[in-house]
Amino acid sequence: RRRGLRVLLDGVFNHVGTDFVHYRQAIENQDAQAASWFAGRPGNFRTFEGHGDLITLDHRNPAVVDYTVDVMNHWLGRGADGWRLDAAYAVPERFWAQVLPRVRQAHPDAWFVAEVIHGDYSAFVEGTGVDSVTQYELWKAIWSSLNDANLHELDWAMQRHNEFLDTFTPLTFVGNHDVTRIASQLNRPEHLSHALVLLFTVGGVP
Numbered sequence: 001r002r003r004g005l006r007v008l009l010d011g012v013f014n015h016v017g018t019d020f021v022h023y024r025q026a027i028e029n030q031d032a033q034a035a036s037w038f039a040g041r042p043g044n045f046r047t048f049e050g051h052g053d054l055i056t057l058d059h060r061n062p063a064v065v066d067y068t069v070d071v072m073n074h075w076l077g078r079g080a081d082g083w084r085l086d087a088a089y090a091v092p093e094r095f096w097a098q099v100l101p102r103v104r105q106a107h108p109d110a111w112f113v114a115e116v117i118h119g120d121y122s123a124f125v126e127g128t129g130v131d132s133v134t135q136y137e138l139w140k141a142i143w144s145s146l147n148d149a150n151l152h153e154l155d156w157a158m159q160r161h162n163e164f165l166d167t168f169t170p171l172t173f174v175g176n177h178d179v180t181r182i183a184s185q186l187n188r189p190e191h192l193s194h195a196l197v198l199l200f201t202v203g204g205v206p
Helices: 021-028 062-077 093-106 121-128 136-148 151-164 191-201
Strands: 008-012 015-017 051-056 082-086 111-114
Touching: 008 062, 015 021, 062 093, 093 121, 121 151, 136 151, 136 191
Parallel strands: 008 082, 082 111
Antiparallel strands: 015 051
């Protein structure tokens, strides 16, 4: 922090792995209370995007809300500065609206950015209480417009982006661990510098 750095942790609160204690109890001991932590029913729990080892939590369960609050507060108390909420688009907005105010009570300076791919970004921010969302619209427009020489697409996305800035400050990027890296995504290597100029001159948190 003396160097001006802040650390975000990547929080996966949509699903858990099959080693999670409540999942083991639900499967091995037929524990009904443990099973209530998950969407679906034993033998047919919902999974994240079809991945059998990623079991979707039941976000209506108050115990899941409490657990998430406890996990967030624990690591913020250990010195983290905020959370990137993985797969936030798959979680009901009301869940974040229950969790985040309680976390902010203990850590008012914490920053929360939600991974959101499609949809109404501004409405998501308003409905959940997050500070920011991932700006996938602009990401796609940057590389796609450079590859296709279609600056109309970029202009449209930047107009939308400027409207978002009236409500919140988006997390901007030209690549991340979920997508093809920008140098590989671009057809012509000389456009890499153009993509970076766009990233660092538009409003947002790059």
